[in-house]
Amino acid sequence: xxxxxxxxxxxxxxxxxxxxxxxxxxxxxxxxxxxxxxxxxxxxxxxxxxxxxxxxxxxxxxxxxxxxxxxxxxxxxxxxxxxxxxxxxxxxxxxxxxxxxxxxxxxxxxxxxxxxxxxxxxxxxxxxxxxxxxxxxxxxxxxxxxxxxxxxxxxxxxxxxxxxxxxxxxxxxxxxxxxxxxxxxxxxxxxxxxxxxx
Amino acid sequence: xxxxxxxxxxxxxxxxxxxxxxxxxxxxxxxxxxxxxxxxxxxxxxxxxxxxxxxxxxxxxxxxxxxxxxxxxxxxxxxxxxxxxxxxxxxxxxxxxxxxxx
Numbered sequence: 001x002x003x004x005x006x007x008x009x010x011x012x013x014x015x016x017x018x019x020x021x022x023x024x025x026x027x028x029x030x031x032x033x034x035x036x037x038x039x040x041x042x043x044x045x046x047x048x049x050x051x052x053x054x055x056x057x058x059x060x061x062x063x064x065x066x067x068x069x070x071x072x073x074x075x076x077x078x079x080x081x082x083x084x085x086x087x088x089x090x091x092x093x094x095x096x097x098x099x100x101x102x103x104x105x106x107x108x109x110x111x112x113x114x115x116x117x118x119x120x121x122x123x124x125x126x127x128x129x130x131x132x133x134x135x136x137x138x139x140x141x142x143x144x145x146x147x148x149x150x151x152x153x154x155x156x157x158x159x160x161x162x163x164x165x166x167x168x169x170x171x172x173x174x175x176x177x178x179x180x181x182x183x184x185x186x187x188x189x190x191x192x193x194x195x196x197x198x
Numbered sequence: 199x200x201x202x203x204x205x206x207x208x209x210x211x212x213x214x215x216x217x218x219x220x221x222x223x224x225x226x227x228x229x230x231x232x233x234x235x236x237x238x239x240x241x242x243x244x245x246x247x248x249x250x251x252x253x254x255x256x257x258x259x260x261x262x263x264x265x266x267x268x269x270x271x272x273x274x275x276x277x278x279x280x281x282x283x284x285x286x287x288x289x290x291x292x293x294x295x296x297x298x299x300x
Contacts, residue, residue, distance in 0.1 A: 002203065005203065005206065005207075006206075009206070009210045012210065012214060013210070013213055013214065013217070016214055016217045016218070016237055017217055019217075019221065019230075019233060019234075019237065020217055020218075020220060020221035020224070020225065020230075020234065025227065025229055025230065028230055028233060029229075029233065032233050032236070032237070035214075035237065035240075036240065039214075039240055039244055042207065042210065042244065043244075043247055046203070046207060046247060046248055046251040047251050048247050048250070048251055048258075048259050050259060051247055051259045051262050051263075054262075054263070054266060055266075058266050058270065059236075059240065059266070059269070062270065063236065063269065063270055063273050066273055066274060066277055067229065067232075067233065067273070067277070069277075070229060070277040070280055070281065071229065073281055074229075074280065074281060074284050074290065113251070114203035114207075114251070117254040119250065119251065119254065119255070119256050119259060123256040124256045124259045124260060124263075126256070127255075127256040127257060127259075127260050128256075128260050128263065132260050135260070135264055139263075139264055139267040139268075142267060142268065142271050143267055143270065143271055145271070146270070146271030146272075146274045146275050147274065149274075149275050149278070150274040150275050150277070150278035151278075153275065153278040153279055153281075153282055154278035154281045154282060
């Protein structure tokens with residue numbers, strides 16, 4: 001298991017270095033996925049399989065999907081092509097192949113975790129919903145706040161220049177507030193500006 | 199043997215954190231800056247899990263779950279700010295946002 005840990009650690013450091021050094025955004029995100037996979041393998045060798053699975057599902061799955069959506073929404077493809085160039089997958093592919101070989105090796109042989117004992121999902125869940133249940137509630141409130149906050153920040157006025165936008169907003173607010181005072185309480189200022197322009 | 203592995207895992211966490219921090223300081227693309235923050239949070243979580251595994255307790259993994267939830271919340275708000283940033287400043291360079299305006 002020590003050799004598995006060492007190889008996964010080397011892969012993690014290499015791929016993280018590539019994340020920081022790549023100039024192409026899509027390449028950097030590809031290497032970030034590899035880095036998260038490598039850390040998941042490190043978790044597995046440390047005797048934490050539940051957290052290793054969550055690392056793959058939440059980090060490499062959900063959070064990287066958020067990054068992908070942001071890259072698509074921001075239309076970064078204009079300066080760095082979203083279509084992955086021909087040989088871009090070679091580096092991440094080799095590193096992931098090393099990790100896959102490690103996982104297959106670790107699953108087929110009955111290997112001992114590095115720490116001696118394996119802390120499985122049951123122990124983690126009992127701790128999570130026992131002494132740490134308040135933390136779970138706080139985490140859920142944090143996620144709800146982040147959801148509402150992200151929606152509020154991203155859904156403001158679409159594409160005005162910042163200076164012109166603020167001037168338009170001030171004028172549109174005064175106009176629309178005079179016409180329909182009831183809408184001002186519910187809609188955000190950006191939408192009011194758009195309606196005032198139209 | 200067990201303590202040696204803990205040391206190695208902590209060294210790995212420190213290396214990953216340092217790489218993420220160096221990227222945070224040097225890169226100017228907002229998306230890459232957010233990715234570097236993810237790397238640093240991940241390294242912190244790795245230190246938690248390594249310490250929990252050293253003592254055979256589940257607490258380290260529970261703390262990693264909290265770090266995970268916090269990272270998800272942070273990246274959601276951060277990417278929303280990135281979209282807003284692109285719309286108002288027409289770029290993703292963090293150095294373009296050197297003035298605080300309303």
